[in-house]
Amino acid sequence: MALTPRLELKQSQSLVMTPQLQQAIRLLQYSNMELVDFVIDEVEKNPLLEMGEANDQSQTPGESERDESEKNGKESEAVTSSDEYLSADTMQGSESDTPLDTDYENVFNNDTASDEPLSNYSDSLSVSGSGMSSGGSFEDMDFSLEQRVGESTTLRDHLEDQLNMIVLPTNDKLILQYLIGSLDESGYLTEDIDLIAERFGCSTDEIERVLAIAQTFDPIGVFARNLSECLKIQQRELDRLDPAMEALLDNLELLAKRDFNALKRLCRVDTEDLRDMIGEIQSLNPRPGSLFGGEVVQTVVPDVFIRKSPKGEWFVELNSETLPRVLLNNRYHTVVKEQARNKEEKEYLAECMASANWLVKALDQRARTILKVSSELVRQQSEFFEKGIKFLRPLNLKTIAEAIDMHESTVSRVTANKYIATNRGIFEMKYFFTTAISSMAEGDVHSAEAVKHSIKSLIDEENPKKILSDDKLVELLKAEGIDIARRTVAKYREALNIPSSIQRRRIKNSAL
Incomplete structure (x- = not known):
């Protein structure tokens, strides 16, 4: 057959994901903070969008929107989670009715989504913000705990103040400044000495010399490279670092295992002296950097709340404080549309409107999907x-x-x-997905988390004189109807950070 160029027609099917559909998929896995950042970025890029404020609790959502429109003189339209506010005007100009479900052949039921009132929703998709009152009274100024903590002296500031008070060669000060920046929140030096020496083009002895100066800074124990060195610095400052104490600090792993006989041999001391030495170690600070303020710990904000109704049913609702509220300024769109002078301006305006409508639909679909999944999750784990x-x-x-x-x-x-915030605390949704452990009785299964809880309970209640081995735990669990292997018990015990039976026996029966 001759090889010649020719034209052929072929028909095939393929799935093409538009950039908007790809973004809708990513929206589902965003955390509440990531979602807010994304919406703020979209508002900055789209002149037709505005960030709204949380509704006044004393008003209905509709009344609040009317008051806001009268106050601002704008015919703005609130983009909320409720169907009452997803009007036809809001959705006009949408270029595609493609469902925003995240997978092929996974079609979200738009009829159900548009016809059923979302009674479980909160008032609106909103980002709550607190602002200072316009009055001149100092009573209106509310300085939060986070602000006060954020203004406290940090470890780095404290060390730099001491650095500025001492006289050192310029090169030594540069090295010390770098060492300060390499400390973690506990005050430990995290970078290798060899790498620091290579960075400054000097010998490791030079870095060690400067490090020795740094280890005299307050709080005593900073710039240590490990726990043993940290405790040695503090004991040296107290003039208590004798050979016996140094041997003890060099073998902290034996102390953790409660192997006191080995420690007495290494330190060449008797039981009473070892007891006193351990008491001295317990009085030291293993994390000297923790004495100073650091980064403010961010609390977990739940995305979903559940509570029990008077009828005994579990009621699920979204946390409106974590959902950004967007305003689509129709009046501004109308004014700009009338003043559009050429094709490029009209196309840009149409793109902005299509993008705004997509954001409305994507946020609403995301909220509905989260609510739908969490409701079923609560039903399954009731x-x-x-x-x-x-x-x-x-x-x-x-x-x-x-x-x-x-x-x-x-x-x-x-x-x-x-x-998800529950009556038993705040849990990550992934927590409720656990593997199954077979039961001695047919048809019954146990979750891995429930088995871990049983193991922990048995160990907490064990007699110090009869420590439970992993084999004994297997027997006790089988008595409760849980069929589990010994290696699985050992794996779960280690996941719970519970020592082995030998280590627990030393801990619970230590007589020092």
């Missing part, structure tokens, strides 16, 4: 909320996906980086 962790059921993504007619990857994205 016994856990009623009775406790021992009744946590084995659960996987497929079970939730089949129950709500969605794809597993959609459920996985929805539960990623999301937290």
Whole structure:
């Protein structure tokens, strides 16, 4: 057959994901902070969008919107989670009715989404913000705890103040400044000495000499490279670093194992002296840097709340404080549209309107999907909320996906980086998905978390004179109807940071 160029027609099917659909997929797995950052970025790029404020609790959402429109003189339209505010005007100009579900053949039921009132929703998708009152009274100024903590002296500031008070060669000060920047929040030096010497083009002895100066700074113990060195610095300052103490600090792993006989041999001391030495170590500070303020710890903000209704049913709602509220300024769009002079300006305005409408639909779909998944999750784990962790059921993504007619990857994205506030505390949604452990009785299974809880309970209640081995734990668990292997018990025990039976025996029966 001759090889000649020719034209052929072929028909095939392929899935093409638009950039907007790809972004909608990413929106599902965003945390509440990431979502707010994304929306703020979209508002900055789109002149038709504005960030709204949280509604006044004393008003209905509709009244609040009317008051805001009268106050600002704008015919702005609130983009909220409720169908009442997703009007036809808001959705005009949408270029595509493609469902925003995240996977092929995973079609979100738009009819259900648009016809059912979301009674479980809060008032609106909103970002709550607090502003200072316009009055001149100092009573209106509210300085939060985070602000006061953020203004406290940090470890780095404290060390730099001491550096400025001493006289050193310029090169030594530069090295010391670098060492200060290499400390972690506990005051330990995290970078290798050889790398620092290579960076400054000098010998390791030079770095060690400057490091010795740095280790005299307050608080005593900073610039140590490990726990042993940190405690040695503090004991040296107290003039208590004798050979016996140094031997003890060089073998802290034996102290952690409660191997006192080995320590007495290494330190060449008797029981009474070893007891006194351990008492001295316990009075030291293993984390000297923690005495100073550092980064403010960010508290976990739940995305979903659940509570029990008077009828005994679990009620699920979204946390409106974590959902950004966007305003679409229709009046500004109308004015700018009338003044558009050429094709480029009209096309840009159309793109902005399409982008704004997409953001409205994407935020609404995201909220509905999270609510749908979390509601099914609560239904599946209702016994856990009623009775406790021992009744946590084995659960996987497929079970939730089949129950709500969605794809597993959609459920996985929805539960990623999301937290749910329950009557038993705040949990990450992924916490409720656990593997199944078979039972001695047919048909019954136990979740891995429930088994871990049983192991921890048995160890907490064990007799110090009869420490439970892993084999004994297997027997006791089988007596409770849990069929589990010894290596699985050992794996779960290590995951709970529980020492072995030998180490527990030394800890609980230590007589020093």
